[in-house]
Amino acid sequence: MLRLTTARRDAMIATCIRALPDEGCGLLVGHAEGSEATVTEVIASPNVAASARVYEIDSRVLLATYRRVEEVGANVLGVFHSHTHSEAYPSPTDIRQAPDPDWHYVLVSLRDAPTVMRSYRIIDGTVTEEDIYIEE
């Protein structure tokens, strides 16, 4: 399960909307205990792929985020990105490129209104949806 505040959910959606017409993306920082993770920070990243079909987190944002979580004793929990014209489900490339079995992969679909957000675990190519718990 992924725990989020409404403000952090809205920060992810705003990042994705600002990136239009390209895919938007960013990193999730927080604390994990077993399969439950609490997001304490949403780090927006430029999509260096600058594409409506592909995303890549800026390598400088990635390094800075890893450095900072080490300092404060948090973890990089995962990544979020948008699908501008398809559903909120990982594409075959998303699955193949998933770098870390401990991560949470959040998809934001901007295809329909209202925006759809879903979260997944991707372990050895197997995709499992998890609940998102939104708290104030």
Place this chain on the structure above:
Amino acid sequence: MAATVRIPTVLRPAMGGRATVTVEGSTIGAILSELTTAYPAIEGQLLNHDGTLHRFLNVYVNDDDVRYIGGVDAPVSEHDEITLLPAVAGGVF
């Protein structure tokens, strides 16, 4: 010349669980090649067969992404810290 290389969690199982290793080499290419020789299980995950950087690996010398400072030819000095991080990317390729 010895540099410290920080290993990402996803590569640690193939590298004896180590979080950092010390490697001799004066360029990024030499260091990544040396790592692959020392830990054959990571063959193909750092460098391509033609010696270029793997597309989905970010390599940094201190704060610099090596893609902007010469790629595999990027120089490494004594006491530099090298960080390896898998690129975070996806999409409908």
